[in-house]
Amino acid sequence: MPDHYSFATRAIHTGQEFDPTTGAIIPPIYQTSTFVQDGIGGLRGGYEYARGGNPTRTSLETLIADLEGGKHGLSFASGLAGEDALLRSILKPGDHIVMGNDVYGGTHRLVNRLFVPWGIRLSTVEVTDLDAVRATVTPGTKVVWVETPSNPLMKISDIAALVEIGHAAGAIVVVDNTFASPYLQNPLAFGADVVTHSTTKYLGGHSDVIGGAVVIDDDELADRVRFIQFAAGAVSGPMDAWLTVRGIKTLAVRVERHSSNAQAVAEALVGHPAVERVYYPGLADHPGHELAARQMRGFGGMLSVALAGGPAAARTFAESTSVFQLAESLGGVESLIGYPSEMTHASVKGTELEVPENVVRLSVGIEGENDLVADVLAALDRVTAS
Ligand SMILES: *Cc1c(COP(=O)(O)O)cnc(C)c1O
Numbered sequence: 001m002p003d004h005y006s007f008a009t010r011a012i013h014t015g016q017e018f019d020p021t022t023g024a025i026i027p028p029i030y031q032t033s034t035f036v037q038d039g040i041g042g043l044r045g046g047y048e049y050a051r052g053g054n055p056t057r058t059s060l061e062t063l064i065a066d067l068e069g070g071k072h073g074l075s076f077a078s079g080l081a082g083e084d085a086l087l088r089s090i091l092k093p094g095d096h097i098v099m100g101n102d103v104y105g106g107t108h109r110l111v112n113r114l115f116v117p118w119g120i121r122l123s124t125v126e127v128t129d130l131d132a133v134r135a136t137v138t139p140g141t142k143v144v145w146v147e148t149p150s151n152p153l154m155k156i157s158d159i160a161a162l163v164e165i166g167h168a169a170g171a172i173v174v175v176d177n178t179f180a181s182p183y184l185q186n187p188l189a190f191g192a193d194v195v196t197h198s199t200t201k202y203l204g205g206h207s208d209v210i211g212g213a214v215v216i217d218d219d220e221l222a223d224r225v226r227f228i229q230f231a232a233g234a235v236s237g238p239m240d241a242w243l244t245v246r247g248i249k250t251l252a253v254r255v256e257r258h259s260s261n262a263q264a265v266a267e268a269l270v271g272h273p274a275v276e277r278v279y280y281p282g283l284a285d286h287p288g289h290e291l292a293a294r295q296m297r298g299f300g301g302m303l304s305v306a307l308a309g310g311p312a313a314a315r316t317f318a319e320s321t322s323v324f325q326l327a328e329s330l331g332g333v334e335s336l337i338g339y340p341s342e343m344t345h346a347s348v349k350g351t352e353l354e355v356p357e358n359v360v361r362l363s364v365g366i367e368g369e370n371d372l373v374a375d376v377l378a379a380l381d382r383v384t385a386s
Contacts, residue, residue, distance in 0.1 A: 007067065007183060008252035015062030016245070029242045030055045052230050056238040060245050061213070064203070067182040067248070068195050070215035072222035074229055075241060079178065079198025080106050081234035082212035086194060087111070088232075089224040090142055090172055093119025098136050098166075099145040100127040102153060104176065104198075105348045107145070124352060127157040128288070130165065137169040144169075146192075147176040148185075149292070152304045152340045152361040154279040156288025159295060163191035172221070178202070178331075183255040184296045188217060201331030202301075205247035205254055209240045254333065254366055258301025261372055262364040266303050268373045274313060274383045276358065279304040301364045302330060304340075311357040313383045314339060318360045320379035323371050330363035335372055337362055 005013075018025045032054070035047040047053050057075055065073030076082035087110075091097065097111060101124040108124070116122050125136045127146050137144065144166035148157045159175060166173040174194040175187035181202035187195050197203055199211035216222040229235060236244070259282070266280035281292040282299030292299060307313035317337075318326060324337040328344050338344055340355040348354055364372060 010066055011063070011183075011251050012249045014066040015059040027055070027059060029238050031238050050238075051233045051235055054235075054238050054241070056245075057236055057241045060236070060241040060248075063245060063248060064182075064197070064199075064213045065215050067251075068177070068188055068215040069186050070188050070195065070217050071219070072216045072226075074214045074216075074222070074225055075199070075236045075244070076212040076214070076229065077234045077236055077240075078210045079196065079200060079212035080110055082214045083107060083110060083176075083196055084114075085225055085228040085232065085234065086174065086196065086214050087115060087143065089221065089228050091115065091120050094121070094140070095142040096121040096123065096138060096140040097143040097145060098123050098125055098133065098141055098171070100147050100150060100157065101125055101352050102150045102155060103145060103147045103353070104151055104178070105345045105353065107147075107176065108351070108353055109347050127162060128155050130158065130161050133162060133165050137165060137171060139169060141166075141169045141171045144171045144173045145176070146173065147179070148295075149179045149281055149288070149300065149302065151179060151302075152279070152345070152355055152359060154281055154286070154288070154302065154304060156281055156286075156292045156295070158291055159187050159190040159192055167191070179302055180296055180300055181251060181255055181331075183251050184259075184298045184300055188215065190295070193218065193221070199244050199247075200329065202255060202258075203248050203251065203331075204244045205251065205332060206243075207329060207332030207334060209243040209247075211236050211240050211244050255298065255301070257366040258364055259298040261366065261369050262301045262303055262362075263299065264369045265362065265364050265372055265376055268377060269303075269305050269380075272377075272380055274308055274317075274380045276306040276308040279306070279359075302361070303364065304359050304361045306356060307358045307360065307383065309358070309383060311341075313386075314358045314360050316383045316386050317379050320382040321375050322378075323367060323375040324362060324379075330361075332363070333366045335363060335365035335367060335375075 061073035280303035324335040
């Protein structure tokens with residue numbers, strides 16, 4: 001797709017040419033493990049064995065790379081499988097990685113439980129505090145890992161400033177762009193080297209598939225990650241890749257609605273007597289509001305709320321909604337509510353990534369705004385009454 005087409009157009013058309021044999025507007029799902037050769041080594045379109053490549057996966061990889069403005073897209077069986085392949089392509093024992101102190105719990109677990117025992121040194125730091133980051137990177141730092149907005153407190157960090165600090169130390173700067181989605185934020189445009197996604201979330205968008213993606217500009221680094229993708233094999237299957245492509249086609253309209261609904265829910269929660277604090281970048285008094293307004297094209301569908309009544313109130317709130325369903329994950333069309341300290345963030349209890357026990361996280365879906373606002377207000381009434 002030529003660059004002058006808008007995001008919404010590219011999201012529907014990049015890598016999605018109709019089938020030349022039948023005219024089918026939707027490219028077929030290549031549900032195949034291998035490809036017949038025209039004589040030994042005579043590959044059609046470069047496809048040989050589907051761990052190495054499959055046209056359905058290629059269409060997803062082409063699409064995600066385009067939406068992130070990167071040269072190479074690689075898709076994986078899960079977000080964490082992509083992170084694992086990326087980190088293994090960069091790090092060797094003795095190397096140092098600096099990560100935000102509120103990255104996704106599974107990312108912290110991957111590094112802390114698999115890479116640290118292998119000899120990687122891990123430092124976690126408050127990435128919104130640039131001086132703290134400067135004090136933590138060393139000449140041995142190979143990776144600076146950033147997640148913005150962060151989970152679940154929606155902290156916003158300055159990608160361009162972190163890139164400057166990371167590059168000065170010779171590190172590769174990685175941004176996990178899952179929460180924003182490429183519709184709201186493109187980290188490569190701020191100088192980041194790599195973008196990672198859990199496509200399970202906004203990109204897939206319908207809570208029906210697990211997947212991950214890595215987007216890289218540098219040819220040599222992309223080759224190394226592609227080699228691990230091929231050699232270790234944590235690839236996305238054709239049906240999963242196809243479902244993700246289908247989800248991405250509506251990303252632009254979905255994220256617009258996620259964002260406007262989340263803004264309405266956040267504003268309805270602010271000032272309620274049962275609420276201590278609302279964490280949403282779209283609120284003018286959110287600490288990262290101005291930075292988010294510069295760095296993002298909207299504020300997204302995720303927010304968290306600290307309940308004035310402590311952990312008991314938080315539990316009551318999380319268990320009292322009807323439209324918002326109590327479940328892990330985020331980014332689907334249906335609204336979800338979660339209690340991070342015992343759900344998504346249970347694995348980081350007792351570490352500095354621990355989440356306050358009065359915090360509840362909302363993934364605001366694309367249902368009717370009035371229904372969502374009424375649902376959280378009714379649940380707060382239950383909190384007040386209990
Ligand atoms: C869910 C998530 C991941 C992990 O992705 P999976 O697809 O579950 O492996 C990584 N980062 C963020 C921010 C996530 O929300």
